[in-house]
Amino acid sequence: MEIVIVGASFAGLSAAIECRATHPEASIHLIDREKEVGYYPNALNWKLKGSLTSWDQARISLLKEAEQAGLDWKLGTSLIGLDGERKTVSLKKGETVFELAYDYLILAMGASQIWERSSGELESRLLSSKTIGAAQASLEKLKDAQSIALIGGGQIGLESLEALSQLPVRLSLFEAQDSLLAKYFDREMTETLRMELEEAGLDLHLSETVNDIRLSASGQKLNLESIHGQYEADYLLIGTNFKPNSQLVDGVLKLNADGTIWVDEFLQTSQPDVFAVGDLIQLPFAFLGKAYLPMINHAILTGRQVAQNLVEQQWPLKEVQRMISSHLFGYYMTSVGLTEAEAQLRKEISTLRLQRPFSDWDDRLLDFKLVLAKETGQILGGQLVSKCQHVEQMDSLALALSQGLCLQNYLDQSWLCLPRSRPLIPLMVEAANLYRRQLLDQD
Numbered sequence: 001m002e003i004v005i006v007g008a009s010f011a012g013l014s015a016a017i018e019c020r021a022t023h024p025e026a027s028i029h030l031i032d033r034e035k036e037v038g039y040y041p042n043a044l045n046w047k048l049k050g051s052l053t054s055w056d057q058a059r060i061s062l063l064k065e066a067e068q069a070g071l072d073w074k075l076g077t078s079l080i081g082l083d084g085e086r087k088t089v090s091l092k093k094g095e096t097v098f099e100l101a102y103d104y105l106i107l108a109m110g111a112s113q114i115w116e117r118s119s120g121e122l123e124s125r126l127l128s129s130k131t132i133g134a135a136q137a138s139l140e141k142l143k144d145a146q147s148i149a150l151i152g153g154g155q156i157g158l159e160s161l162e163a164l165s166q167l168p169v170r171l172s173l174f175e176a177q178d179s180l181l182a183k184y185f186d187r188e189m190t191e192t193l194r195m196e197l198e199e200a201g202l203d204l205h206l207s208e209t210v211n212d213i214r215l216s217a218s219g220q221k222l223n224l225e226s227i228h229g230q231y232e233a234d235y236l237l238i239g240t241n242f243k244p245n246s247q248l249v250d251g252v253l254k255l256n257a258d259g260t261i262w263v264d265e266f267l268q269t270s271q272p273d274v275f276a277v278g279d280l281i282q283l284p285f286a287f288l289g290k291a292y293l294p295m296i297n298h299a300i301l302t303g304r305q306v307a308q309n310l311v312e313q314q315w316p317l318k319e320v321q322r323m324i325s326s327h328l329f330g331y332y333m334t335s336v337g338l339t340e341a342e343a344q345l346r347k348e349i350s351t352l353r354l355q356r357p358f359s360d361w362d363d364r365l366l367d368f369k370l371v372l373a374k375e376t377g378q379i380l381g382g383q384l385v386s387k388c389q390h391v392e393q394m395d396s397l398a399l400a401l402s403q404g405l406c407l408q409n410y411l412d413q414s415w416l417c418l419p420r421s422r423p424l425i426p427l428m429v430e431a432a433n434l435y436r437r438q439l440l441d442q443d
């Protein structure tokens with residue numbers, strides 16, 4: 001059996017490891033256009049923050065496992081075509097073009113971060129860390145940087161902003177929404193962070209969309225333009241707009257309107273024996289139907305899943321929850337499920353916000369917000385912001401969401417299995433009391 005996997009990152013590596021375990025007899029060919037693969041995309045940030053002494057420390061642990069799985073590695077090799085009738089892919093290495101036949105093909109080419117209106121001319125002024133080569137080149141560029149513009153005040157933009165703020169450079173951040181991390185947090189939950197960043201001298205432009213970016217006449221600067229003004233920067237970091245790398249198969253495979261590859265619940269594309277995983281696809285997402293959720297854990301999950309579905313349809317996609325966690329400028333920030341802004345478009349909701357000290361002996365503030373379905377009390381989302389580590393407690397909330405639990409059921413279950421000393425539990429008890437009071441007041 002010939003299994004061909006294109007893309008050797010989170011999704012492709014986990015697919016290769018699982019394919020080896022499920023099909024010990026198969027020849028597995030793992031293809032990637034990069035010569036060096038298997039690094040976290042956060043490597044540049046970690047380097048800037050001094051948490052990496054060597055780039056090797058940013059390697060994904062899946063890579064070691066894959067290296068022991070007896071694979072045929074074809075690195076520095078790009079997919080350039082797919083013939084679903086003949087079951088072959090066309091590959092290019094250097095100037096050499098050749099074909100490879102498959103019984104099963106897994107596409108794991110991921111996504112790129114792009115500036116949609118850009119031609120290649122901006123390349124020399126862009127900072128990126130999607131590949132290790134790009135991260136190393138960006139570190140070199142930063143040696144002469146005096147000003148950097150970042151587009152996108154989401155998780156990637158803010159994590160980069162924090163890392164770059166270690167350098168003596170002028171930083172400006174542009175975000176189209178009126179608050180930071182707006183996809184995951186309601187505005188009031190990130191206001192303290194915004195104010196602290198502004199007080200620290202960071203130049204934040206919220207509700208401001210950059211419409212045009214051009215290289216200056218000297219080629220040494222970038223000129224950015226929005227309806228509010230014109231700005232100049234030495235370098236640009238784009239923290240928005242993930243675009244699936246699906247252009248190559250457009251016309252061969254069915255694509256969704258957002259450019260993701262259409263797959264059925266077993267990850268098969270519109271062509272028999274051709275599968276797609278990771279950042280190339282949408283996933284079933286609670287309350288929203290399907291959504292594009294380009295994240296590492298989804299890439300690993302779908303990579304594992306696809307191996308079980310190649311020959312027989314065994315492991316269908318299930319609804320995923322969105323959970324993001326970041327440690328930004330001293331704040332631990334976690335969001336699970338829907339925000340108030342998202343939920344109220346779909347249901348009648350109740351929201352509860354509680355701010356309390358972390359514990360009797362630690363007065364650092366926990367800022368917690370819960371989004372519930374008004375009538376049933378079903379938990380739709382939760383946001384927690386604090387200077388204390390709390391991520392693992394939010395895991396239990398994510399589990400409650402995926403089980404469709406209402407607040408009282410969650411508390412009944414947590415009471416039995418979670419230590420009461422955990423700060424989230426008393427907060428949830430208080431939220432339940434508040435919610436009951438809201439219902440009584442309404443009656």
Ligand SMILES: Cc1cc2nc3c(=O)[nH]c(=O)nc-3n(C[C@H](O)[C@H](O)[C@H](O)COP(=O)(O)OP(=O)(O)OC[C@H]3O[C@@H](n4cnc5c(N)ncnc54)[C@H](O)[C@@H]3O)c2cc1C
Binds near residue numbers: 034079
């Ligand atoms: C700066 C940054 C920070 C991020 N931080 C986080 C985070 O903290 N948490 C999180 O969950 N997610 C994060 N992400 C998102 C995460 O990186 C992706 O969700 C994840 O990498 C997707 O994995 P993948 O294997 O599907 O695709 P990718 O990691 O994009 O890998 C695709 C692979 O396919 C190869 N490829 C593409 N086209 C071809 C071709 N034509 N021929 C051959 N090979 C090809 C590429 O070289 C690449 O190796 C971050 C992304 C960025 C850019």
